[in-house]
Amino acid sequence: MTVHPQGWRKASYSSRETACVEIGRIGNGAAVRDTKDRSAGYFTTTGTQWAAFIDAVKNERFE
Structure with a gap:
């Protein structure tokens, strides 16, 4: 069964930036993708x- 992440969002600190990541909910975890290349998938x-x-x-x- 394939589960698709829901509720993709990026940090509010990112504002209008496009070089950041987005986080989606997936089961009991998280999915992460690059905002510049969403078609590349996620982990x-x-x-x-x-x-x-x-x-x-x-x-x-x-740091």
């Missing part, structure tokens, strides 16, 4: 993976 994460990523961003572990 998905589990809810646990997504929560770990968000935590790392919030705690500046990528």
Whole structure:
């Protein structure tokens, strides 16, 4: 069964920018795609993976 992401959105900080990513809901996780090339598809994460990523961003572990 193929599940399609719903509710695609990008960060409000992106405003009119086009060089960013969009996030969609998919089951208990998230789907991520590039706004510049939506036709290239998306990748998905589990809810646990997504929560770990968000935590790392919030705690500046990528800086």
